[in-house]
Amino acid sequence: MSCSRRKLLKSAMTVTLAASLPASAFRFLSPAECRAATGTEGTRWGFLIDTNKCVGCGFCVKACKKENEIPYDAPVTRTWVERYVITRDGKTHIDSPLGGRDGFTDQKIRGEELVKPEDIAKTFFVPKLCNQCENPPCVQVCPVGATFQTGDGVTLVDRDWCIGCGYCIMACPYGVRFFHPVHRVADKCNFCYHRISQGRQTACVDACPFGARRIGNLLDQNDPLTRIIMTEPIAVLKDEYGTKPQAFYLGLDRNVR
Amino acid sequence: MKNHLLRPLWCILAAIALILIARHFMVPDDFGVHGKGFTYGFHRLSNVKEWQDFKVKYRGREYCRECHEEKVEKSNSSRHRAIQCENCHGPAVDHPDDPETLAIDTGRGLCLRCHAALPYPDNPRSQIISIDNAEHNPDTDCSECHDPHNPDREEG
Structure with a gap:
């Protein structure tokens, strides 16, 4: 068998290179490992609301107000529950007394309008809270840098830095921001940032007896919330605004705005 | 150059210097562009920590169990098991130190x-x-x- 010098050197080089490769170079990486390697490993908080489960008890609103020190009787709240009663003639009757803080105990809509039970086509309760948008318009308009998005996707308000101009309150298409009557600054739901940072659930999720609310990490594919969002039909509020809301809804009716 | 032209120039320069000095002392060191860039990340970085240190008030069923195991077990085996203790008893905060008793609704x-x-x-x-x-x-x-x-x- 003849072997030219060129061929020998070539083969020797190939063998040397192949031998220097570790076996781990041929291993398949899990999605989690890929994310870690590309630097996108981390947390992105998301929320899931199941309108098929909500009965309008309002425990979430009560818990939110007490946990986050929002004046209990002031007409402001970080989360609220809306009642929708759709009648057979296609009309929509909506109310949210005190944001649903004390639940819905009266058949009358807004305490005055009595819809006859035989006229009702469908009814549902829709809890709402800050959508923690991927592109938050409220942050874009802040003239002083008092509101911002954290690395894990939650929009916060810096109470020491806010001048109370109210631009962000006007900019939010979902109306989740309000003027805090005590601190005199803009305020909004922050997914109970102090609780989720400690590994707890938000106060509203803990308070809900019916499992209508969930919070989870959208970057963790094994998170139960992420699995539902990946595998089940979900909707978001006001998709057309391009804000990319991260609060997702199961069973969202077209009448909900 | 004539004096009446230079004098306002010195005044303007002095004003700019004053503003820059005042800004240096009034703007915190950690204020600037962080995270997602200028549009979404222009803020005071230490505010994130301040929000994380906010006081937790709803301590959860397991906290109640530490002292009231009997009640928690009773409730857990009933049809009201899905309802947190604090939904009716109010947030525990630092109970039993502060508040000493919870006002039950x-x-x-x-x-x-x-x-x-x-x-x-x-x-x-x-x-x-x-x-x-x-x-x-x-x-x-x-x-x-x-x-x-x-x-x-x-x-x-």
Whole structure:
């Protein structure tokens, strides 16, 4: 068998290179490992609301107000529950007394309008809270840098830095921001940032007896919330605004705005 | 150059210098562009920590269990197991130190949140046993006949 010098050197080089490769170079990486390697490993908080489960008890609103020190009787709240009663003639009757803080105990809509039970086509309760948008318009308009998005996707308000101009309150298409009557600054739901940072659930999720609310990490594919969002039909509020809301809804009716 | 031209120039330069010095002392060191860039990340970085240090008030069922295991177990084996203790008893905060006792809400309004009858047959609300508030013993607290920790009342 003849072997030219060129061929020998070539083969020797190939063998040397192949031998220097570790076996781990041929291993398949899990999605989690890929994310870690590309630097996108981390947390992105998301929320899931199941309108098929909500009965309008309002425990979430009560818990939110007490946990986050929002004046209990002031007409402001970080989360609220809306009642929708759709009648057979296609009309929509909506109310949210005190944001649903004390639940819905009266058949009358807004305490005055009595819809006859035989006229009702469908009814549902829709809890709402800050959508923690991927592109938050409220942050874009802040003239002083008092509101911002954290690395894990939650929009916060810096109470020491806010001048109370109210631009962000006007900019939010979902109306989740309000003027805090005590601190005199803009305020909004922050997914109970102090609780989720400690590994707890938000106060509203803990308070809900019916499992209508969930919070989870959208970057963790094994998170139960992420699995539902990946595998089940979900909707978001006001998709057309391009804000990319991260609060997702199961069973969202077209009448909900 | 003429003096009347230079004088306002010095004034402007002095004003700019004053503003820059004042800005240096008034703007915190950690204020600037962080995270997602200028549009979404222009802020004071230490504010994130301040929000994380906000006081937790709802401590959860496991915190209650540390002292009130019997009550927690009783409630856990009843039909009210899905309801957190603090939904009715109020946030524990630092109980038993502060507050020493929790103000329990025993009013009818608390029960009516779920148990007030609404004519919504398609709603999950209709799967809960409900009463007409004006008809069902309107002047009595619910807890006089029903035990909230074990609501299945034997017919007497």
